[in-house]
Amino acid sequence: MKYISYSIAATMTIMMMLIFINLDGWMQMAAQLPFMKIDPTITGGEVVDSIVSDNYKLWIHEGVHPGLFEDKSRTITQIDIEGDYYGKVTVNGKQYELNATSHDVKVNGEEYAASFKRKNGWTLRIE
Amino acid sequence: MKNKLYSTGNVLRSILLTLPMTLISMMMLSQGGQALGTLEDTCVYLAACAIYNIAFFLMLYKGEIDKWRAVVFATSAVLFSVSFMNNLIELRGSVTYSDADVLSCEIPFCHIVTTMVVIPAAIKQTIIFPGSIMTGFASISAMFVIIFGSSIILGRGFCSWGCFYGGWDDAFSRVAKNPIIKKVNVAYRWFSFAMLIIMALWSAATLAPEYCSWLCPFKLVTERDAIVDTETLLKNVVMVILFLGLVVVLPLITKKRIQCATFCPMGAFESLFNKISIFHVKNNESKCIKCGKCQRSCPLLAIDSKLKPLINCSKCGKCVDACPTGAMQFHIKGTPVGTKITTARLLFLYPAYTLMVTLIGGSVVNAIKIIINLF
Ligand code: SF4
Ligand code: SF4
Ligand code: SF4
Numbered sequence: 001m002k003y004i005s006y007s008i009a010a011t012m013t014i015m016m017m018l019i020f021i022n023l024d025g026w027m028q029m030a031a032q033l034p035f036m037k038i039d040p041t042i043t044g045g046e047v048v049d050s051i052v053s054d055n056y057k058l059w060i061h062e063g064v065h066p067g068l069f070e071d072k073s074r075t076i077t078q079i080d081i082e083g084d085y086y087g088k089v090t091v092n093g094k095q096y097e098l099n100a101t102s103h104d105v106k107v108n109g110e111e112y113a114a115s116f117k118r119k120n121g122w123t124l125r126i127e
Numbered sequence: 128m129k130n131k132l133y134s135t136g137n138v139l140r141s142i143l144l145t146l147p148m149t150l151i152s153m154m155m156l157s158q159g160g161q162a163l164g165t166l167e168d169t170c171v172y173l174a175a176c177a178i179y180n181i182a183f184f185l186m187l188y189k190g191e192i193d194k195w196r197a198v199v200f201a202t203s204a205v206l207f208s209v210s211f212m213n214n215l216i217e218l219r220g221s222v223t224y225s226d227a228d229v230l231s232c233e234i235p236f237c238h239i240v241t242t243m244v245v246i247p248a249a250i251k252q253t254i255i256f257p258g259s260i261m262t263g264f265a266s267i268s269a270m271f272v273i274i275f276g277s278s279i280i281l282g283r284g285f286c287s288w289g290c291f292y293g294g295w296d297d298a299f300s301r302v303a304k305n306p307i308i309k310k311v312n313v314a315y316r317w318f319s320f321a322m323l324i325i326m327a328l329w330s331a332a333t334l335a336p337e338y339c340s341w342l343c344p345f346k347l348v349t350e351r352d353a354i355v356d357t358e359t360l361l362k363n364v365v366m367v368i369l370f371l372g373l374v375v376v377l378p379l380i381t382k383k384r385i386q387c388a389t390f391c392p393m394g395a396f397e398s399l400f401n402k403i404s405i406f407h408v409k410n411n412e413s414k415c416i417k418c419g420k421c422q423r424s425c426p427l428l429a430i431d432s433k434l435k436p437l438i439n440c441s442k443c444g445k446c447v448d449a450c451p452t453g454a455m456q457f458h459i460k461g462t463p464v465g466t467k468i469t470t471a472r473l474l475f476l477y478p479a480y481t482l483m484v485t486l487i488g489g490s491v492v493n494a495i496k497i498i499i500n501l502f
Contacts, residue, residue, distance in 0.1 A: 005461030019276040039253035
């Protein structure tokens with residue numbers, strides 16, 4: 001038993017080195033784990049639609065259900081906006097009138113609270 | 128001063144035992160040759176190798192692990208911060224992060240976040256952190272591999288040999304000669320386990336890493352919220368107070384690593400890996416004279432009144448160095464207690480030091496270059 005223990009202990013230096021030497025390989029394997037994706041409440045979820053013109057670009061994300069157990073009664077939809085946009089967008093069957101300039105972000109005429117400045121535009125979170 | 132119990136007492140023998148570490152450090156710090164571009168790069172690389180190897184040599188020659196470990200650990204922590212903050216300034220022009228950085232998922236993943244993502248990862252199968260799975264520095268997959276791999280090998284040894292934050296409170300816990308508060312109840316260590324549970328549940332409830340948002344003192348020496356409103360101002364005030372209180376003042380007056388011993392949830396999480404790791408610190412009771420020096424010296428409140436190392440031991444070696452009889456020793460599970468104690472010690476030192484050199488060494492090399500370029 002003691003020889004097995006000493007042998008295991010002796011291999012630990014090599015193991016430690018292998019963690020770093022083959023880091024790219026281990027990373028690829030770790031990335032395959034089922035939970036290795038950023039939560040959609042952070043990323044906004046998958047982009048399901050986009051509206052692009054010369055003056056603006058809109059990316060509409062799939063609605064996400066917040067909460068640990070994904071509260072289906074609530075849906076948050078994220079729209080990323082680059083440039084100034086005034087017009088209608090349809091999200092989850094509902095039509096929104098959007099007035100999004102860099103200083104005035106409104107949904108249905110109401111000032112929308114969850115708006116965040118991005119590097120190249122704005123992000124809206126519609127609930 | 129030498130620790131006669133462990134000192135090799137022989138320069139040649141110490142050099143020979145340092146040689147494997149020299150080869151490992153030269154290999155790991157070269158980063159596949161990337162660290163050797165110009166003449167300046169090569170000189171800095173050689174200087175970093177020399178610093179790490181001299182400290183390792185002194186650990187063996189003097190027979191004192193903790194003192195030399197702490198010198199390198201604390202220096203590495205400070206230089207890591209220099210390198211990390213400089214990286215951020217080059218990447219995004221600031222050490223602060225904004226909504227834009229969070230929305231773009233460009234926040235480097237820190238090991239402490241692991242404690243907050245476990246429950247959503249298990250239940251919702253997602254990671255609740257605005258980082259990148261594969262790309263950028265400190266990607267989530269890279270950090271997962273390093274944290275879990277090294278913790279399986281060393282247990283909570285990560286907290287004295289790998290963590291690029293731990294060096295800060297380790298350093299402040301050594302400044303004063305004598306503590307103003309002489310006794311800190313070891314029961315306070317349970318607070319870090321409570322923090323682990325609270326942070327894991329709180330973050331699962333809000334799907335946000337709440338310790339990072341509100342309580343991490345080390346944001347002061349890495350990256351922090353840009354102050355844009357009352358909430359971000361409050362977060363910054365809390366961060367400064369916690370850094371000064373837990374990392375500076377309390378370690379100064381108690382000579383204990385208060386942040387790591389009582390507050391950091393990752394310390395508690397790492398402690399669980401002590402059950403798996405083959406290395407541990409053990410009291411050979413047949414040699415113990417119950418002087419209590421080990422307990423008084425332990426910076427992590429990890430030795431109880433029965434003078435036995437507890438689950439939260441970080442294998443720093445301070446109690447081993449302090450013990451006058453050699454009763455407190457590094458031990459390999461499954462081997463007889465009290466035999467081959469220098470072998471057990473060496474077999475632990477190599478992987479532990481490999482972690483320190485590899486995980487923080489690259490940043491040290493980078494920071495030395497930054498400092499040289501300032502002049
Ligand atoms: S307790 Fe936390 S901050 Fe301290 S060394 Fe461990 S992981 Fe790092
Ligand atoms: S028990 Fe000893 S080795 Fe463990 S943390 Fe305390 S002083 Fe360090
Ligand atoms: S320092 Fe050594 S001899 Fe003294 S109480 Fe601790 S283990 Fe026993």
